[in-house]
Amino acid sequence: MDIYKEFIENSINPFILFSPEGNILEYNKEGEYLLSIAAKEELFELAINHASMHAGFKHTFLELQIGHSKFCAILVGYIDSETLGLMLYKNMCSTKIQKNSKELQSANIFTLIDIAINTNLEQTKVAAEYDVSIPEFKLDINHFLKTLNKIFKALKNTKELTVKVHIATGRSIKINQKRYRVVEILIESEEVKNLRNLEDEQLIITFENNLLRIELPFIT
Known part of the structure; x- marks a missing residue:
């Protein structure tokens, strides 16, 4: 060796x-x-x-x-x-703080996103493109909803917004020496540029032009 x-x-x-x-x-x-x-x-x-x-x-x-x-x-x-x-x-x-999987709760990601949309975007036309084949997986529900509410509240004055959810092909997140597939949430709006200073201690959030990307480990 x-x-x-x-x-x-x-x-x-x-x-x-x-x-x-x-x-x-x-x-x-x-x-x-x-x-x-x-x-x-x-x-x-x-x-x-x-x-x-x-x-x-x-x-x-x-x-x-x-x-x-x-x-x-x-x-x-x-x-x-x-x-x-x-x-x-x-x-x-810049490593994100990942909770022990035992502290996470199983949830339907689409239900959580819809709750945040309905709470904050009453006047916004939202186009949703969901890969509904994604089953429930584990995440910190309270923190995820808190972050989504913060994002959508900042975008409440936008006229149109697109939300896409899918499994990111060929990508993974490594936690405790184990790799997990990535569930990717894409939020597209002209107002996304106003959120570029947004940071989060747990969630991986990146920006590209008018696109905000959230990456979640697919922990089942």
């Missing part, structure tokens, strides 16, 4: 090894997950743009978000023209 390779393989930080053409040669477990949510071309470009002018290794401190993961630094290195390595360092200070 090569202890160096095992450390890289089991690191919480994604590692990817590229060829000069940008093809993937190797990756660790976290690198495999990162490649499922980010294009290899973008990651290769990131490595090229932050590589040293001469053979060696270069650390760069930056703020980078890919999916629900936030990174505070990257390491790019090469010792010859055959390979280029990239490691991204997770910003663990």
Whole structure:
């Protein structure tokens, strides 16, 4: 067993090894997950743009978000023209607080969303696109409803709003060394830009143009 390779393989930080053409040669477990949510071309470009002018290794401190993961630094290195390595360092200070699954309650996600909509969006035309094949799963009901109410209350003056719920293909959330599929809630409205400072200690919330995204672990 090569202890160096095992450390890289089991690191919480994604590692990817590229060829000069940008093809993937190797990756660790976290690198495999990162490649499922980010294009290899973008990651290769990131490595090229932050590589040293001469053979060696270069650390760069930056703020980078890919999916629900936030990174505070990257390491790019090469010792010859055959390979280029990239490691991204997770910003663990942004890790969400996950309750023990025994403290969670099973619920129908669509019922909870409809309760929040009916409570806050009486004057708004809401288009709902639900994957109703999603069964009940476990979450912190009170906290989830509190967060939804905060979001919809801030959007109460919007004329139209779209809510979509589905299982996110190829994505997962890791909790206590176990990966769970992701239930993704998408809220689209022109007023979403007013919520960009919204943060939550438990829920993964990200923004993209007029889109607010909530990612929940599918714990059954």
